[in-house]
Amino acid sequence: MDSTVTAIIIDSGSSQMKIGLGGEDAPRSAQPNVVGRTRHPGVNPTILGNALDNFCGDDAVANEGLLQLNPPVQRGLIVDWDAMEASLHYSFLSSLRVCCDEHPLCMTESPDCPRMDREKLTQMLFEVFNVPALCISNSSVVGLYSTGRTTGLVVDSGAGKTHIGPVWEGYSYQHYLQRVDFAGDDVTAELVKTLRRDGYPFSTPADFRNAEAIKKELCYLATNAEKELAYCKESRSIERLYALPDGQEIYMNENRFMLPEMLFSPGALQCPIPTQGWHTLLFSPGALQCPIPTQGWHTLIQQSIDQCELSVRPEMYSNIVLIGGNTLFPRLDERMQKEMSLLSPKGVVAKCVAFPNRQYGSWVGASILASMSTFPCMWVSKSEYDDYGASIIHRKC
Structure with missing residues (x-):
C-alpha cells in the first residue's frame, strides 16, 4: 500500500456517521447513522427515488413514514451488523464518493469496544469492502489528539x-x-417528557428532532443551579419562546438549565431517567438495557x-x-x-x-493521526490480514 495515499476517516457514532479524508479539518459529511427498510413488502424502493434495498442517512429520515428505521450503533456499540454494512456502503458511495479499495481506512471505535466486535469489524472491512489497509483507533484517545494533547x-x-x-x-x-x-439523546428524551407533561403533543421522531433543536438553541449549564433557580423565580429574563416549523411556540423557562443539570446532578428533575436512547425506544423494542x-x-x-x-x-x-x-x-x-x-x-x-466544533473531536483527531508520517506503521495491511486473520488488529491498533 502506497503510504502517500490519503486515508479515509470514519467516526461512526450512535447518532451520526461522520466521514472525510485524512488531513482535513472537518468531516465532509455528517449524516444520521440510521438505516431504513420499507415497512410494506409491496413498496418498490424506486418509487421513493432509491434503487437500493436500504435507505440510509438523510434519505432514510426523509422517508421515515414508509420505513422501519434501525440504527447500526446504540450506546456506542454496533448492534446491527447488516445495517452497519449498509451505512458504510452509503457513506463511501453517496457521501464521500470514493473507492474504498483505493484508500487506507482509519476508523474510530468506542473505548470499551469488545475484542470480538473489533475482529468482526476488521473482517467486514477487509472482506466486504476490500480496504487495502486499516487502523481502528480509540475515539477518546484521538479526540484528545484534536486538542494537540497526548495526555x-x-x-x-x-x-x-x-x-x-x-x-x-x-x-x-x-x-x-x-x-x-446516559448522554445527549437521553437529555433530549427527558426534554420530550417535560414538554409532554406541559401539554405539548410530542410523540413522533420528527418531534424528537424538534426537541433536539430546542435543546441546542436554548439549553445551557448554570454555574450554580440553586442560585439560577432562585433567580428564575424572581425574574422572567431567562424565559424564551421557540417557534416550531409549523408555527407552534414552545415555552421554556427553568428547564433551559435544569435539563443539562442532570449531567452533574442526575436527580435534578426528580424524574426517572430513561434507560434507553431515543432511537432504541422508537425503533428497537428489544434494546440495550443500561443502569441509571x-x-x-x-x-x-x-x-x-x-x-x-x-x-x-x-x-x-x-x-x-x-x-x-x-x-x-x-x-x-x-x-x-x-x-x-x-x-x-x-x-x-x-x-x-x-475546543469549538468538539462534536467532531474524535474525527478530527483521527484525521490528524492519519496525516502523520508514522501512520503506515499503525495500520494493518490486507496482506497481514490474509496471513494472520482478524486478530492481527489487536497487535497493531
Whole structure:
C-alpha cells in the first residue's frame, strides 16, 4: 500500500456517521447513522427515488413514514451488523464518493469496544469492502489528539454514551475508564417528557428532532443551579419562546438549565431517567438495557483520576478535555472547571479544555493521526490480514 495515499476517516457514532479524508479539518459529511427498510413488502424502493434495498442517512429520515428505521450503533456499540454494512456502503458511495479499495481506512471505535466486535469489524472491512489497509483507533484517545494533547482526562459524550477516562502519552488507561449510558439523546428524551407533561403533543421522531433543536438553541449549564433557580423565580429574563416549523411556540423557562443539570446532578428533575436512547425506544423494542446513573460527571472524573498514580494526577486535573456533541452546552466548561477546582487537591490547578466544533473531536483527531508520517506503521495491511486473520488488529491498533 502506497503510504502517500490519503486515508479515509470514519467516526461512526450512535447518532451520526461522520466521514472525510485524512488531513482535513472537518468531516465532509455528517449524516444520521440510521438505516431504513420499507415497512410494506409491496413498496418498490424506486418509487421513493432509491434503487437500493436500504435507505440510509438523510434519505432514510426523509422517508421515515414508509420505513422501519434501525440504527447500526446504540450506546456506542454496533448492534446491527447488516445495517452497519449498509451505512458504510452509503457513506463511501453517496457521501464521500470514493473507492474504498483505493484508500487506507482509519476508523474510530468506542473505548470499551469488545475484542470480538473489533475482529468482526476488521473482517467486514477487509472482506466486504476490500480496504487495502486499516487502523481502528480509540475515539477518546484521538479526540484528545484534536486538542494537540497526548495526555489528559477525556470526557467523551455523544448521543448514546459517555466515557470518562485518563489517557497518558497516547495510551488509554482502560481499567480506570468510567462508562455512563446516559448522554445527549437521553437529555433530549427527558426534554420530550417535560414538554409532554406541559401539554405539548410530542410523540413522533420528527418531534424528537424538534426537541433536539430546542435543546441546542436554548439549553445551557448554570454555574450554580440553586442560585439560577432562585433567580428564575424572581425574574422572567431567562424565559424564551421557540417557534416550531409549523408555527407552534414552545415555552421554556427553568428547564433551559435544569435539563443539562442532570449531567452533574442526575436527580435534578426528580424524574426517572430513561434507560434507553431515543432511537432504541422508537425503533428497537428489544434494546440495550443500561443502569441509571447515580453520580455526576465531576464525581466520575475524580474517581477516575484517583485511580491513577500520584505523579500523574496533577496533569490529569489540569487537562480535562471535553469532546462529543453532548458537551456543547454553553457554560459547561465553566461549570466543570468550577466543580473540579473544588475537588482537586490543594495546590493542583484544575483546567477544563473545550475546543469549538468538539462534536467532531474524535474525527478530527483521527484525521490528524492519519496525516502523520508514522501512520503506515499503525495500520494493518490486507496482506497481514490474509496471513494472520482478524486478530492481527489487536497487535497493531
